Amino acid sequence: MRPLLLLRALFDAAVAAAQPALCVPANLPPRPKGRLIVIGAGKASAAMAKAVEDHWDGPLEGLVVTRTGYAVPCTRIEIAEAAHPVPDTAGLKAAERILALARSAGPDDTVLCLISGGGSALLPLPLDGISLEDKQQVNRALLASGATITEINTVRRHLSAIKGGRLAAAAHPARILTLLISDVPSDNPADIASGPTVGDPTTCDDARAIIDRYGIELPANVRAALERDDAESIKPGDPRLANAEARIIAAPQMALEAAAEVARGEGLPVHILGDAIEGEARDVGKVMAGIAAQVASRYQPFVPPCVLLSGGETTVTVRGKGRGGRNVEFLLSLAIALGGREGIWALAGDTDGVDGLEEIAGAVVTPTTLARARKAGINPRDALANNDGHGFFGALGDSVVTGPTLTNVNDFRAILVEREEG
Template identity: 55%
Template structure:
């Protein structure tokens, strides 16, 4: 019984909830509700993020002609567009293609007039896809900054506050470059709290952060900032523009899809299938392994004592956890790391019973379809996951310590690989307790 695989029916149920969450953030549906008024002049589309190409294709269909522009997305995430140019670049560490994409977006909004409309399609992943180092810095400096931030374990808000002060395009600068044209930003949020200024480091949405704040964050999270970046933050002649700047007076920002809406859609799908659903939060942050421990404790309490929720129930949560890399690091991402920590903690705490392995099953996945560096969005786990790993001669604790959760779930055949989804509303976690 130790090596019994996860019940296919439970996997299918949880996959259905993930699909419902992703469908709620579908670009076409979300954009159709948020189209701006047509301008007297040109319509120029710009965009960045893992779902930017799908958003651009949907916008073209909904808007019709004439339209022009350029968007950048991750390699392999492109979609065919008739008029809008799609550029693919590297994520999570920027490359030369991203540098060319930033230049193309800035060129697309140059020379526009007050009768022109710029539609910015912004979603998660845009920070890495829009490298534009200021004078005195290089692409390698920006890549080094991204690597340092990814290893630091700092929350996404802190990372983006620093990125905004070391860029010619982030922190509202792209919208400022479009002035005097009107800019309407249509944002698919992948950040806790849904602040549009934080999505993709806000290329078209200014924020109140400045270089002094960025330096405080570097110290608070002990970020190993490259020397050239620290000098820039200390000596740059100006901060990123603030919301009160006159260049943004006519602009508009609309969050058209978010983790909250997607979790509500997943809850509705569960209830339609006869399973009660509760949403813990759509804005959970912290170390992935620590968040896994908390979720395991809640799940065990429900399984053993029917509190604070009575089974059958599915527990849903979203947000964006972090992974602080120690050592070389293995294969994985924040969702698989969360799930391996969860699986270790739930073992022996009501995670499985003699009645069968279906008593508690969890799915954790990134709604953009990619978790970390591999091709999986996340994975499945149940109360026997840790024991199944040991039966194969693998040590769950050692794999977790090495940040190698991908290898753990790959060995069990429990990776979740839906492919690119065309959207991104952060992490999705669902724990089914029967």
């Protein structure tokens, strides 16, 4: 299989492995004495709801909110759409209704919560004294700061009326089963959609320290809210979580393993370098370029030809005015570091089909990337300095566009290192 076709096949296999239709049915709860109430949020939540409907043999009701464009038609579960990554009024209204549904649950009911990546922005219900506009301002600042997803979600949990275990507390004493499709490094349930149904070990002190560390300017009322007792999230061991269970049903490692099987089927050795790699996207690009070059020239630590796979969530500290995207920033840095080296090809993309704010999953790097850019009059270093990976790869025709994938298991990176001739 030709390099670019192979890389795309690996990415498609990773996305396919995390489809809700495959992982939801086996994890449905037993039929309760009372109602089954389905709630949830995330880019995969509508597809998860459809999988519930298709495999549930009793009555059910509910509401989930997903990213605009990610809805899947359901007949018994209402699907709402809202903005991501910056929240909007539609998300606010959906979050209010989801919280009300949780509060309506009785002791004989089961609340089935369907959570996937993107849920933080889709459940933007703030604490009293904080407006949606405040949440939008803080969210934009966090996304541009270079903070990790763990740090971002620590702040989000302490400004929310629904995250950080509060949704589960609202449903007590009903049984709560949360099915999680993980998009975070290390698959920490508290970080997936900011953990609306799981205990949160972090504190308001932690949230304030993150704000200060990245120099984020908060509105005075938001800073004041972080000083209030009611900003503290629900902690592990809280009796209101006694009937709550969280179960991860799909995760980045599963997606990487599915891609690895495809590569092995083509006769290529595969090395998974990690499913939880974090750091500045451009720095990770340099490191991966160094590893790939060492493999190509020194046969260390692996012998070519081979495929190097990795996942996780890098960050981008926005300094320029380009179109952004952490996967394309990684690739642009990788391409610059490789310097047009022969025999090394790469693809990186977000498994939800959206890298940054663009409806583009990612892009590919080939041995001719830099040469074609120069011929087109594009300076790759200038593009990187301007955080304009999407502009760079779009101009070369090397973007990877999938449309809504209806799942989200974080970023996917694949590097093919061919054997050098001679």
